[in-house]
Amino acid sequence: MNETATQPTAPLRARAEIDLGALRANVRTLRALAPGAALMAVVKSDAYGHGAVPCARAAVEAGASWLGTATPEEALDLRARAGLPDGVRIMCWLWTPGGPWREAIEADLDVSVSGMWALEEVVAAARAVGLPARVQLKADTGLGRSGCQPGDDWAELVGAALCAESDGLLRITGLWSHLACADEPGHPSIDAQLALFREMVAYAEERGVRAEVRHIANSPATLTRSDSHFDLVRTGIAVYGISPSPEVGSSADFGLRPVMSLKASVALVKQVPGGHGVSYGHHYITPGVTTLGLIPVGYADGIPRHASGTGPVLVGGKWRTVAGRVAMDQFVVDLGGDELEAGAEAVLFGAGDHGEPTAEDWAQAAGTIAYEIVTRIGTRVPRVYVNEGVGEIAEIVPEVVGEVIPGYEGDDVAQGCDVKRSGT
Numbered sequence: 570m571n572e573t574a575t576q577p578t579a580p581l582r583a584r585a586e587i588d589l590g591a592l593r594a595n596v597r598t599l600r601a602l603a604p605g606a607a608l609m610a611v612v613k614s615d616a617y618g619h620g621a622v623p624c625a626r627a628a629v630e631a632g633a634s635w636l637g638t639a640t641p642e643e644a645l646d647l648r649a650r651a652g653l654p655d656g657v658r659i660m661c662w663l664w665t666p667g668g669p670w671r672e673a674i675e676a677d678l679d680v681s682v683s684g685m686w687a688l689e690e691v692v693a694a695a696r697a698v699g700l701p702a703r704v705q706l707k708a709d710t711g712l713g714r715s716g717c718q719p720g721d722d723w724a725e726l727v728g729a730a731l732c733a734e735s736d737g738l739l740r741i742t743g744l745w746s747h748l749a750c751a752d753e754p755g756h757p758s759i760d761a762q763l764a765l766f767r768e769m770v771a772y773a774e775e776r777g778v779r780a781e782v783r784h785i786a787n788s789p790a791t792l793t794r795s796d797s798h799f800d801l802v803r804t805g806i807a808v809y810g811i812s813p814s815p816e817v818g819s820s821a822d823f824g825l826r827p828v829m830s831l832k833a834s835v836a837l838v839k840q841v842p843g844g845h846g847v848s849y850g851h852h853y854i855t856p857g858v859t860t861l862g863l864i865p866v867g868y869a870d871g872i873p874r875h876a877s878g879t880g881p882v883l884v885g886g887k888w889r890t891v892a893g894r895v896a897m898d899q900f901v902v903d904l905g906g907d908e909l910e911a912g913a914e915a916v917l918f919g920a921g922d923h924g925e926p927t928a929e930d931w932a933q934a935a936g937t938i939a940y941e942i943v944t945r946i947g948t949r950v951p952r953v954y955v956n957e958g959v960g961e962i963a964e965i966v967p968e969v970v971g972e973v974i975p976g977y978e979g980d981d982v983a984q985g986c987d988v989k990r991s992g993t
C-alpha cells in the first residue's frame with residue numbers, strides 16, 4: 570500500500586500525484602448519473618494503483634456508501650485502517666476455499682457467494698462466530714467467470730441460502746452479477762445478461778429472498794445503460810476519471826477527470842551524434858545530431874515494455890516518444906536538439922488538459938487498456954496526495970435502497986430447507 574502523504578517539495582525521481590479533489594468530483598458526477606442507485610466505489614488492487622485508504626475515504630466523503638474489493642484481505646485491511654464510519658458497507662467477491670470467513674463476519678463485510686462450497690464455509694464460520702454473515706449471492710448471467718449458473722445450480726444455492734437465513738446464520742443482503750461486454754455499447758450480450766439477471770432475481774424473490782441491493786452495473790454500464798443501475802452501481806475506473814474504453818466515449822464526455830498524474834525528473838540531458846544506438850538492442854538509432862533525455866522510470870515502475878518506441882511523454886512543452894526499449898528502471902526520449910536541464914519535469918500522463926498525454930494514450934501506445942496502465946504503477950513510485958480535503962468524514966447516513974422489508978425474519982421461506990429445486 571502506498572500512502573506516502575509526502576508533500577511534493579523534495580525532488581523526487583518519480584511520483585504519482587493523486588488528485589483526491591478530482592476523485593470526489595468524479596464520485597459526485599457518477600451519483601448524479603445514477604440517481605436512483607447507491608454507489609459502490611471499487612477500490613480493489615490498491616484502488617487501481619491510486620492507494621486504497623485515501624481513495625476509499627475520499628469516495629465516502631463524496632457520497633459512496635459502499636466500497637468494493639476483490640479479495641477479503643483487501644476488504645479487511647480497509648475496515649482496519651481506513652477509519653470509515655460504521656454505516657459504510659464493504660463487499661469483497663474473490664474467495665477461495667479456506668478464506669478468512671470468520672474475520673469477514675466479525676468485520677461486518679458483505680461476502681459474495683457463487684456456489685455451494687462457499688455457502689458451506691460461510692455458514693460454518695457464522696456458527697463458529699455466533700454472528701450472521703452478510704451474504705450476496707452472485708449469478709453468472711453470461712460472463713462465464715465466477716457466479717452461479719442459472720437453472721438447477723441457482724435453485725440449489727438460493728434454497729440453501731434461504732435455509733441458512735431462516736436458521737439465523739446469514740442475511741442475504743444482495744443479488745448480483747457482472748457484465749462481460751459493457752464497454753462495447755450495443756453488444757447483444759448486454760441485453761441478454763440484463764434479461765437473465767432480471768429472471769434470476771425474480772426467481773430468488775419468488776422463493777422469498779428479500780435482498781437490500783440488486784446490482785450488475787460496472788463503470789461502462791453506469792455511463793451508458795441506465796436500465797442496468799438497479800439499486801447499486803459498482804464503479805471502478807470511472808471513479809479514477811478514466812473512460813472504460815474509447816467506444817464508450819472519452820472521460821471528458823462524462824465530466825470525469827483523471828485522478829493520477831505520473832511525473833518524473835529528467836535524470837540526464839546530453840548531446841549525441843547521429844547514428845547513435847539508444848537503449849538495449851539498439852532499436853532506436855539517432856537520425857542526426859540530437860539531445861537525449863533520460864527518464865528514470867522503467868518496467869519495474871509499471872511503464873509497459875510494450876510501449877518501447879511508442880509511449881508519449883511531455884518534456885519541455887512537447888510530446889516526445891520513448892526512444893528504443895523501456896528498461897527495468899529507465900528509458901530515453903529524443904529531445905530533438907532541445908537543451909533542457911537535468912531535473913526538468915517529464916509528465917508521462919495526467920488529466921490531459923495541460924498538454925500532457927493521458928493513461929488512455931499510454932494504453933493505446935502499449936496495446937492495452939488504461940486500467941492496466943494505472944493499476945500497474947509500482948510500489949517504488951510514491952503516491953503524493955493533492956487536494957486531500959477536510960480529512961474528516963462527515964457522518965454517513967447509509968441510504969437504504971431496494972425493497973427492504975422491515976422486521977423480515979425469513980419465516981415464509983422454511984420451504985427453502987427441504988426444497989432443493991424450483992417446483993416449476
Ligand SMILES: *Cc1c(COP(=O)(O)O)cnc(C)c1O
Nearest residue numbers: 611747787788789803804805806
Ligand atoms: C472490477 C470490478 C468492477 C468495477 O469495474 P469498472 O469497469 O472498473 O467499473 C465491478 N464489479 C466487479 C465484480 C469487478 O470485479
